[in-house]
Amino acid sequence: MGSIKMEVLCACDKLYLPHAATMLCSLLEHNSITRIHFLYYSINQHECAKLAAFVGSYGSKISFYEVRTADFDGLRVDKWASPAVYFRLLAPKLLPADLHKVLYLDSDIIVRRSLADLWNTDISGYALAAVPNFEDDARKILGLPDGTKYFNSGVLLVNLKFWRQYYVAEKAIGFVRENPDKATYWDQDALNATLVNKWIELPSEWNWQVLPSDPRLRLVPEAAVVHFVTAEKPWHWFSEHALKGEYHGYRRKTPWRQLVSGSVPWKVSRFLRDSARIIMPRRLRTMLRTYVG
Structure with missing residues (x-):
């Protein structure tokens, strides 16, 4: 530093x-x-x-x-x-x-x-x-x-x-x-x-203001600060945000690493989310993204 x-x-x-x-x-x-x-x-x-x-x-x-x-x-x-x-x-x-x-x-x-x-x-x-x-x-x-x-x-x-x-x-x-x-x-x-x-x-x-699937992120590695400005956030269950993994990489280092969607443990939350992604129509997932934290 x-x-x-x-x-x-x-x-x-x-x-x-x-x-x-x-x-x-x-x-x-x-x-x-x-x-x-x-x-x-x-x-x-x-x-x-x-x-x-x-x-x-x-x-x-x-x-x-x-x-x-x-x-x-x-x-x-x-x-x-x-x-x-x-x-x-x-x-x-x-x-x-x-x-x-x-x-x-x-x-x-x-x-x-x-x-x-x-x-x-x-x-x-x-x-x-x-x-x-x-x-x-x-x-x-x-x-x-x-x-x-x-x-x-x-x-x-x-x-x-x-x-x-x-x-x-x-x-x-x-x-x-x-x-x-x-x-x-x-x-x-x-x-x-x-x-x-x-x-x-x-x-x-x-203050790189990114959209959930913004391809510019891969072209701008020098972005020092990434800001999730849209209603879809990388912590939403059905989010497909390009930086979702990066967000959770930091999240898991905090005392709130397992607090995803209320009191549901992270591993259970991931299993439910991945299962829903398979069986739920894409349009419905898109609608729910901004309402399920």
């Missing part, structure tokens, strides 16, 4: 805890992290202790911040998202005041190598650095000026000093409250609407 020390932010609820742990495993396998700042709700102390011990086994530390979901009452959520999608907006308020930069990572991510070069990106005078998103429709719905790009919020190098000085979080939350019909992608839309011309574009290697 390199000598670069990084401060990392992540957030989730109890449903996504195994996936957050998997992301952190991939991160810690390739990076030296000073501290992980973990924003959460609906996770009990026993589970937090397991995560802390797991992170500690890599020589890193983790700080826990329990979030009150009441702070987000009235903000748009749906079957695809819980209030946890807004938690990163609390970073300027909850994280130490002397911390001026943090790297935010979504839970549905795999880190494949060192993020030192990403961490060293100069974001002086800007709110954040991010990779553009392929969602052109979202850009149009938000009414962003012509030529303005739209970033994906799954990987953000955040200038906390800028956020505090210009009340970025407050403005983003205000946008969602005032424009629920435009905030299709929750805080991501809000940040894009709030930070026009106030962010730096990163190369796609830092």
Whole structure:
């Protein structure tokens, strides 16, 4: 590992805890992290202790911040998202005041190598650095000026000093409250609407947004961060995602390695899934993919 020390932010609820742990495993396998700042709700102390011990086994530390979901009452959520999608907006308020930069990572991510070069990106005078998103429709719905790009919020190098000085979080939350019909992608839309011309574009290697069977993965081995952006995730029973094996390779190193589809043991889950793949029509499997975890 390199000598670069990084401060990392992540957030989730109890449903996504195994996936957050998997992301952190991939991160810690390739990076030296000073501290992980973990924003959460609906996770009990026993589970937090397991995560802390797991992170500690890599020589890193983790700080826990329990979030009150009441702070987000009235903000748009749906079957695809819980209030946890807004938690990163609390970073300027909850994280130490002397911390001026943090790297935010979504839970549905795999880190494949060192993020030192990403961490060293100069974001002086800007709110954040991010990779553009392929969602052109979202850009149009938000009414962003012509030529303005739209970033994906799954990987953000955040200038906390800028956020505090210009009340970025407050403005983003205000946008969602005032424009629920435009905030299709929750805080991501809000940040894009709030930070026009106030962010730096990163190369796609830092947030490679892959489709389940994306052939480009085989052509871009240098992708440092892979982001599972579609509704089909590699942990779904019937998923045929190209990186399903890579995800589970990290998952099995975590304390949640056997937690697949509730309390079903991993080997039993695999047997049932493979049997269903043989007897169940492909169309039905496709429909069920996004509903069976």
